[in-house]
Every structure is written in structure tokens, then in C-alpha cells.
Amino acid sequence: MINVLIVDSTRILRESLLHLIEKDSELRVVGSAENGLQAVESCGTLAPDVVLMDVAMPECDGIEATRIIKRKFSTIKVVILTHQTDKEYVASALKSGADGYLFKDIKGSELVLAVKCVAGNMRVYHHDVLEGLDIYIENRNPINQTRREIELIRYIAQGKSNKEIAGILNLSEGRIKNIITGILKKNDLQDRTQLAVYAITKRYI
Known part of the structure; x- marks a missing residue:
């Protein structure tokens, strides 16, 4: 069973999402919140697997709430669900650690x-979101990746940890860390989130 927390400032939308989600026997709504502060508190008490997060909310917006949740509860997945198509919102959401960005x-x-x-450690983005990623990762000339590097990039995009990847590839965690550092440097990327987005833009997944 996948436990879901719904976060949206509009009551009728929270209720609509609840009815929609619970039609599926594999999903269960464990609670709802109307702002970011309530969302963070609910993550601590309800321990959802996935949070559906609105962006524009009072007291604490969805971007900041996502940042806090990903810092305090690293295993919880957060999907931004919004009307916001502005590229700056997309970039901010990705930098906050969001596992997905979808439109309402x-x-x-x-x-x-x-x-x-997302519950299965994949990232999900609306196809229109990909068109806005040039502000987050600048367009670059194609860089040749080795087969091993592409394989590792795919695992990172799936949300796997260094330990999990090391087990799959029969390598030490130290070796995996060194390879990732090299990939980031080669592609002028800052972190694993940017690398995951890079994987999508290059169609590695």
C-alpha cells in the first residue's frame, strides 16, 4: 500500500484528489494539509510515502515545504502538482529536491x-516541463559518456543510493562516489538532482 499526503490550499481540490486516489486499491490517502507548515508537520506524524504538493499556499509555500521535507524526511517522495508553468518555479522545485513536477x-x-x-524511486515530469529545463541545466555540446557512466546515471535518476548502486555493479561505495564526481565534473553539474534531470534531457531513461 502506498500512503499519500495531499497538500493544497483549496479544500474542494483536496477532496477531489482524495476520491480520485482512493479509487485505486494500491493507494491510500493518510491525510491532507492546506499549507506548507501543516505538510511538514503531517510528514512527521503520518509518515506518507508520497506527498502531492501545491506551490502557491499561505504561511509556507510548496517549494519551501518540499525543501524542508526532503531535508528532514529523506525517504518521503514529493511531487509538485500545480498550475505554475513558469520556468523559475520549475527550476526552484527541482533545486528543492522534488521528485516530480506535474500540472493540475x-x-x-x-x-x-x-x-x-515516484513511490518506486522514479522521477516524473510533465512533458512540457522538460522544455523549461534549459534555465536549470544550460544547453551544452554533446559529451560522450562511457557505457558504465550512462548505466550509473540511470540508477541515480531512479533514486538509488551509492550503496544500492555499488551492490548492483559489484563495486565499492568509494568507487561509485568517485565515478559520480567525475561525471558531475565532466558535465559541469552540481549535484545528483541536476544529474537526474540531465538523464531525462539526454533520454538516458
């Missing part, structure tokens, strides 16, 4: 699938 006009079946994918 998404089909119900697609949202359910997205929740399941």
Missing part, C-alpha cells in the same frame, strides 16, 4: 500512475 490538468489515470512511479 493531468488525467486522473496519469496521476495515479505517477504516484506509483
Whole structure:
């Protein structure tokens, strides 16, 4: 069972999402919140697997709430669900550690699938979001990656830890860390989040 927390400032939307999500037998809504502060508190008490997070909310917006949640509860997945298409919002969401960015006009079946994918350590982005990633990762000339590097990049994009990747590839964690450092430097990237986005833009996943 995948436990979901709904965070949105609009009550009717919270209720609509609840009914939509609970139609699927694999999903369960464990609670809801109307602002970012309540969302952080609920993550501590309800321990959801996935949070559906609005952006524009009073007291603490969704971007800041996501940043706090990812820092305090690293295993909880957060998907931004918003009307905001502005590139700056997309960039801020990715930098905050969000595991996905979807628009509220998404089909119900697609949202359910997205929740399941994120719970399975995948990242989900609306196709229109990818067009705005040039502000987050500048367009670069193609860089040749080795087969091993591409394989490792894919695992990172799936949300796997260095320890998990080391076990899969039969390498030490230290070796995995060194390879990741080299990939980041080669591609002029700052962290694993940027590397995951890079994997999407290069169609490695």
C-alpha cells in the first residue's frame, strides 16, 4: 500500500484528489494539509510515502515545504502538482529536491500512475516541463559518456543510493562516489538532482 499526503490550499481540490486516489486499491490517502507548515508537520506524524504538493499556499509555500521535507524526511517522495508553468518555479522545485513536477490538468489515470512511479524511486515530469529545463541545466555540446557512466546515471535518476548502486555493479561505495564526481565534473553539474534531470534531457531513461 502506498500512503499519500495531499497538500493544497483549496479544500474542494483536496477532496477531489482524495476520491480520485482512493479509487485505486494500491493507494491510500493518510491525510491532507492546506499549507506548507501543516505538510511538514503531517510528514512527521503520518509518515506518507508520497506527498502531492501545491506551490502557491499561505504561511509556507510548496517549494519551501518540499525543501524542508526532503531535508528532514529523506525517504518521503514529493511531487509538485500545480498550475505554475513558469520556468523559475520549475527550476526552484527541482533545486528543492522534488521528485516530480506535474500540472493540475493531468488525467486522473496519469496521476495515479505517477504516484506509483515516484513511490518506486522514479522521477516524473510533465512533458512540457522538460522544455523549461534549459534555465536549470544550460544547453551544452554533446559529451560522450562511457557505457558504465550512462548505466550509473540511470540508477541515480531512479533514486538509488551509492550503496544500492555499488551492490548492483559489484563495486565499492568509494568507487561509485568517485565515478559520480567525475561525471558531475565532466558535465559541469552540481549535484545528483541536476544529474537526474540531465538523464531525462539526454533520454538516458
